[in-house]
Amino acid sequence: MRSITSQQQAYIAGFLDGDGSIYVQAKKNSTYRYGYQIAPYVVLFQSTKSESNFAKICNLIGLGHLRRRKDGISEYIIGRINQLKEFLELVEPFVILKRKQVALMLQILDQKEKIENKEDFEALLKLIDAFREFNYSKKRLKRTLTP
Amino acid sequence: MRSITSQQQAYIAGFLDGDGSIYVQAKKNSTYRYGYQIAPYVVLFQSTKSESNFAKICNLIGLGHLRRRKDGISEYIIGRINQLKEFLELVEPFVILKRKQVALMLQILDQKEKIENKEDFEALLKLIDAFREFNYSKKRLKRTLTP
Numbered sequence: 001m002r003s004i005t006s007q008q009q010a011y012i013a014g015f016l017d018g019d020g021s022i023y024v025q026a027k028k029n030s031t032y033r034y035g036y037q038i039a040p041y042v043v044l045f046q047s048t049k050s051e052s053n054f055a056k057i058c059n060l061i062g063l064g065h066l067r068r069r070k071d072g073i074s075e076y077i078i079g080r081i082n083q084l085k086e087f088l089e090l091v092e093p094f095v096i097l098k099r100k101q102v103a104l105m106l107q108i109l110d111q112k113e114k115i116e117n118k119e120d121f122e123a124l125l126k127l128i129d130a131f132r133e134f135n136y137s138k139k140r141l142k143r144t145l146t147p
Numbered sequence: 148m149r150s151i152t153s154q155q156q157a158y159i160a161g162f163l164d165g166d167g168s169i170y171v172q173a174k175k176n177s178t179y180r181y182g183y184q185i186a187p188y189v190v191l192f193q194s195t196k197s198e199s200n201f202a203k204i205c206n207l208i209g210l211g212h213l214r215r216r217k218d219g220i221s222e223y224i225i226g227r228i229n230q231l232k233e234f235l236e237l238v239e240p241f242v243i244l245k246r247k248q249v250a251l252m253l254q255i256l257d258q259k260e261k262i263e264n265k266e267d268f269e270a271l272l273k274l275i276d277a278f279r280e281f282n283y284s285k286k287r288l289k290r291t292l293t294p
Binding site: 006007008009010011012013014015016017018019020044046050053054056057094096097099 | 153154155156157158159160161162163164165166167191193197200201203204241243244246
């Protein structure tokens with residue numbers, strides 16, 4: 001990431017709180033050592049019509065990639081572990097609504113790196129369950145938000 | 148408003164870009180001098196369930212008032228002209244997506260104060276039409292955002 005001011009960090013934290021989502025999935029996949037692929041990510045959304053302005057925010061962040069969905073929405077996805085960690089550490093000092101999610105996700109990324117055996121992996125899955133539980137109520141609310 | 152840091156200003160600008168709406172209505176009302184009530188406002192939304200965290204953002208802004216809707220949504224509404232102007236000037240240096248809307252709304256508030264005759268008022272209505280046109284495409288997109 002390029003150098004970024006604390007005001008820009010704060011702006012991004014505010015935008016994440018207003019518009020963004022933090023997810024983690026544990027997908028069954030037998031090609032992975034413990035039978036699961038762990039896929040954490042952050043997504044920001046915006047209409048493709050305002051993509052030129054949205055791209056300014058994405059460039060400011062300078063991590064992840066912008067993807068155009070067929071339904072007129074552009075998604076900025078940060079899914080690579082190092083980039084995700086960098087992003088979360090960037091917003092951590094300023095985030096308000098998603099403060100707990102940011103902290104828990106950083107913990108998950110940390111644990112993920114330290115896995116040595118099946119017990120470690122099961123503990124990680126528990127953390128992920130806790131995160132998803134926590135997120136689920138948020139998601140439900142989001143759905144209620146725009147009837 | 149209490150003293151606020153530039154990081155807090157930037158956070159609020161980011162939150163407005165992600166989650167907020169800027170509106171202005173010209174409502175027919177014969178008790179008003181030129182037959183219309185001009186009602187501009189900024190609204191931020193959040194689920195009532197996360198109201199305690201949302202209240203932190205509202206307190207940070209320190210303008211407007213928090214209202215609980217019956218559908219589980221809390222709205223933070225800034226509708227008084229002086230407070231609205233203060234809010235818009237606060238976010239103006241940092242806002243990205245809603246930059247044009249903030250500038251145009253500040254112009255509308257400015258014109259509104261200077262009205263001396265019917266021609267001035269009609270010019271104001273034109274500005275409001277322009278703003279609403281501009282906002283309308285945003286609103287439509289918002290609707291598409293959460294299918």
